[in-house]
Amino acid sequence: MARVLIQRGHCSRRSGATGTSGEQKQVTRIAELAAPWLEQHGHTPIVLGADEPLPSGDMFIALHCDGSVNAKAGGASVGYRNDEKSKRAAQAWKAAYQRRGWPFGFRADNYTKALSQYYGTGWAAKKGIPLAFIVEFGFLTNAKESAWLRSEAGETAAARSLVDVVGDVLGHPNSELHNGSHSEVDMLKRKDAGANVGKWQHRLNQTGYTPPLKVDGDFGEDTEKAVRWFQRRFGLDETGTIDLTTAVQLQAMAHGMAQHQ
Numbered sequence: 001m002a003r004v005l006i007q008r009g010h011c012s013r014r015s016g017a018t019g020t021s022g023e024q025k026q027v028t029r030i031a032e033l034a035a036p037w038l039e040q041h042g043h044t045p046i047v048l049g050a051d052e053p054l055p056s057g058d059m060f061i062a063l064h065c066d067g068s069v070n071a072k073a074g075g076a077s078v079g080y081r082n083d084e085k086s087k088r089a090a091q092a093w094k095a096a097y098q099r100r101g102w103p104f105g106f107r108a109d110n111y112t113k114a115l116s117q118y119y120g121t122g123w124a125a126k127k128g129i130p131l132a133f134i135v136e137f138g139f140l141t142n143a144k145e146s147a148w149l150r151s152e153a154g155e156t157a158a159a160r161s162l163v164d165v166v167g168d169v170l171g172h173p174n175s176e177l178h179n180g181s182h183s184e185v186d187m188l189k190r191k192d193a194g195a196n197v198g199k200w201q202h203r204l205n206q207t208g209y210t211p212p213l214k215v216d217g218d219f220g221e222d223t224e225k226a227v228r229w230f231q232r233r234f235g236l237d238e239t240g241t242i243d244l245t246t247a248v249q250l251q252a253m254a255h256g257m258a259q260h261q
Contacts, residue, residue, distance in 0.1 A: 002170045003044045003057040005129070006031045006162070007120050009064035012049035020067030020140050026149060027063040030137070033159035042173030043166060053123075058170060059089065060124040060132040061162060065149065067141045074142040076102055079110035079134035081121050087111070088245045089169045090133040095234060095249040096164035097135075100157035104138060104145050106235065131169065135162075168248055188242040192219040200242050203254035204230060 008027045010019030018024070035045040046055060054060065066077070076097060078090035087109075094106055124132035137158050138145040148154040166172070188197060198217040204226045205212040213226055224240040231238045234249050242250070 001042050001044060001173055002059060002166060003046060003055075004038055004166055005046050005048060005054060005057040005060040005124070006034065007048045007050065007052075007054075007060065007062040009062055009134075010050050012051060020065055022140050022146075022150075023065045023067070026065050026137070026140065026155075029155055030063060030158045030162070033155060034162040037159065037163045038166060041163060041167060050120075054120065054127050054129070056127060057124075057129050058131065059166060060120060060129045061093075061165075062120050062134040063162075064134060064136045066136045066139045068139060069141075071141055071143065074139045074145050075105050075107035076138045077107040077110060077136045079121070079136070081125060081132065082111055086121075086131050086133045088248055089131045089165060090135075091234075091236070091245055092168045092248040093133070093135055093161060093165040095253055096168060097137075097157070097161040098234075099253055100161045100164065101153065102138070102157060102161075103148065104142075107136075110134070168251065187244075188219055190219055190221075190224050190240065193217055197223070200247075200250065201226075203250050206254040207250065 008031050009023060010017060011024045011028060013019075013024075031047045035047055038045040046057065048054070066073075076094070078094060080086040080090045090109065098106075121132045121134065138149050140146045140149065149158070188200060194217050196217075197219045198215050201213045201215045201217070201223055204223070205215070207230060209226045209229060213222055227242060227246065228238050228240050230236075230250060231240075231246060234253075236246055236249065239246075
C-alpha cells in the first residue's frame with residue numbers, strides 16, 4: 001500500500017499564481033476521479049490544495065494544466081527535480097497517459113534547478129518523499145487540447161493515468177496486473193540470454209514492433225534494434241539496453257496493448 005499525495009495545482013488560491021483559467025476546476029475533477037480508483041487498488045490517496053503542508057508519503061504528484069498566449073502552443077509534459085527515481089516515475093506517467101489515449105504528444109521535460117522549490121517538489125524532498133514530479137495534462141489555451149481534456153473521455157484518461165503510474169512504479173496490492181516492482185530488470189544488454197530476455201522480447205512484440213521478434217531469449221542484434229525503436233518512439237535515451245526507465249515504459253505499454261487486444 002502506498003500513500004500517494006495528489007496536489008491540485010493552484011487550488012485554494014484566489015490571488016497570486018492562480019493558474020490558467022479553468023485549471024483549478026480541471027485538476028480538481030481529475031483528482032476526484034483518481035482518488036477512489038487508487039483506493040480500490042489498495043492505496044491511500046491524499047488530495048491537497050496548492051499550499052497545504054505535506055504529510056509523509058511514498059509518491060507526490062502535482063497536477064497542472066498548461067496555458068499560453070500562443071493559442072497554438074500544446075503538448076503534455078512532466079517536471080521533476082534532478083533525481084533519477086523521480087525522472088523514471090515521470091517517464092512512466094507519460095507512457096501511461098499516452099496509453100490511456102492522450103493524442104497530442106509531449107513537450108520537453110522540465111528538470112530545471114527551479115524545480116527544487118517549485119510546485120511542492122522541494123517540500124516533498126524535505127519530507128523525505130522518494131518520488132515527486134509534476135504533470136501538465138495539456139494546454140487549456142489550445143482549443144483542441146482543451147476540448148479533449150474537458151470531455152468525459154479526457155478526464156477519465158487523465159485520472160486513470162495517475163492510477164497506472166502508481167501501479168507501474170510501486171505496484172498495486174489489489175491488482176493481479178501490477179504485481180510488484182520491476183526488480184526483475186537491473187539492465188539487459190546485447191549478448192545477454194535467458195528467460196528474462198524472452199519476456200521483454202514478447203513485450204516489444206506486444207507494443208507493435210515489426211517484423212515481430214523471435215522470442216528465443218537471445219539478446220542479439222534484432223532485439224537491440226527493437227529496443228532502440230521503442231526508445232526513439234517514446235523519447236528515451238537510445239541506449240539499446242533495457243534499463244529501468246525503458247522497462248517501466250515498456251511494461252506499461254505492453255500491458256495496455258494486451259488489455260485492448
